[in-house]
Amino acid sequence: MRIYCSEIIDSLIYLGTLGGITVLKDNAVLKSWTTSNSKLPANWITSLLKKDKDLYIGTYGGGVAKIGGDGNFLDFKMRFEVNPNAFCYIEPFLLVGTLDNGIFLYHTISNKWYNIKNGLGSLNVTSIIDGGEYIYIGAECGLIKMPKNELERYGA
Numbered sequence: 001m002r003i004y005c006s007e008i009i010d011s012l013i014y015l016g017t018l019g020g021i022t023v024l025k026d027n028a029v030l031k032s033w034t035t036s037n038s039k040l041p042a043n044w045i046t047s048l049l050k051k052d053k054d055l056y057i058g059t060y061g062g063g064v065a066k067i068g069g070d071g072n073f074l075d076f077k078m079r080f081e082v083n084p085n086a087f088c089y090i091e092p093f094l095l096v097g098t099l100d101n102g103i104f105l106y107h108t109i110s111n112k113w114y115n116i117k118n119g120l121g122s123l124n125v126t127s128i129i130d131g132g133e134y135i136y137i138g139a140e141c142g143l144i145k146m147p148k149n150e151l152e153r154y155g156a
Contacts, residue, residue: 001017004017004018004044004047004085005046005047005058005084006048007049007050007055008050009050011025011026012025013025016045016046016048016057016058017045018043018044019034019043020033020035020038020045021048033073039073040057040075041061041062041075041077042060044060045057045058046060047082047084047086048087049087049089051094051108053068054066054067054069055067056087058086058087058096059082060081061080061081062079063076063077063078063082063104064104078113080098080101080104081100082096082097082098082099083097083098083124083126086126086127086128087128088129088130088135089130090130090135090148090151092108092109093105093106093151093154094108097126097127097128097137100123100124101115101117102115102125103115103116103117103120103125103137104116105151105154107154107155112155119146120139121139121142121144122139122141124140125137125139130148131145132148133147133149134146134148135147135148
């Protein structure tokens with residue numbers, strides 16, 4: 001099993017793999033989700049990020065999905081490649097680094113998506129981190145330093 005990412009929610013360990021999501025409890029497999037038994041948009045899971053009781057899931061080719069605290073899946077129905085571990089949460093946004101679409105920005109309160117391409121130098125965004133007043137973006141062309149207040153234009 002190739003594991004690309006992991007998250008812990010309560011006593012459960014979620015593993016993002018090349019073949020879906022595996023959930024562990026007490027060192028045993030509790031369940032596994034794939035495209036054949038869930039609403040996962042793709043089996044290759046590249047990023048996981050928990051926010052409260054929600055788990056955001058980045059996939060290679062299927063974009064982003066979410067498992068709500070109630071256990072229900074939500075497929076956002078946007079198809080793109082999420083780079084491995086290229087998720088960052090900055091209240092109220094989920095920032096998603098993609099292979100060739102720059103950054104997709106999801107406003108978690110309004111449920112709206114935005115696409116950031118300008119100023120990146122490369123549309124292959126491989127990492128994103130909250131650095132206080134700035135957001136540091138790793139891309140094919142190097143490191144980009146973006147003032148965090150630029151998110152205000154998207155309703156923050």
